[in-house]
Amino acid sequence: MHPILFYGVPSGCSFGSIVALEWLGAPYRLSRIEMPEVVTGDAYRRINPVGETPTLMDENGQLISESLAILNHIGARGIDKKLGFAQGSRDFDRLNQMLAYLNTSFFGAFAPLWYALEHGADGADKTALTRYGAAEVVNVHAELEAMLGESPWLLGEHKTLADAYFIGIARWTKYHAVLDRRDYPKLQRLYDRLEADPAVKFAHAIEKQVQPVGSGGFMGHVSLDEALRLLPAAR
CATH class of the missing domain: 3.40.30.10 (Glutaredoxin)
Structure with missing residues (x-):
């Protein structure tokens, strides 16, 4: 099977x-x-x-x-x-560190925005959720921009599972227009490179x-x- x-x-x-x-x-x-x-x-x-x-x-x-x-x-x-690395190696630790960041901070930043969109929040609740979520999404994009540096991929010279996970989440800005990714040129280059993959x-x-x-x-x-x-x- x-x-x-x-x-x-x-x-x-x-x-x-x-x-x-x-x-x-x-x-x-x-x-x-x-x-x-x-x-x-x-x-x-x-x-x-x-x-x-x-x-x-x-x-x-x-x-x-x-x-x-x-x-x-x-x-x-x-x-x-x-795509992955041997357990116990430095690269394995680096990959898990990046995956954990994407799985918690990057993914989680969108959670208030998804809740407001999917659960019919309105009025003051929607305003508060949207404001908080927008600030979090901006923050994690700035953090990832700094982490990326001049590398073509999230972990350096080779694409890994972290890049695969990143693109599945990064596209959520099409539902939540809280930033312009072009303000983060290194992330925009990574996004474009992945979209062409x-x-x-x-x-x-x-x-x-x-x-x-x-x-x-x-x-x-x-x-x-x-x-x-x-x-x-x-x-």
């Missing part, structure tokens, strides 16, 4: 895991999970009790949730491509349900019902 990535639409952070799988190039399948309807339903909660994407079902039917864990799982299989174009095509052109690892979609039948009997 090939691994199956359960990815959320529209515009889930699972986008980064699709990019990472394309960079890895090994066989995998995808399962499309609509948000919020399907992701919070009883059927999907058999896959992920928290009701969130992404989740990865490995070749043995075992489940891994949370982007950080999934990306490290992929990275361990892509050390030869410098074939794996990122592939992930966009997958989300839009148009014919993707991939690396050859993608083996097609699996419905949620089909995936549930692949769970070990003990679950």
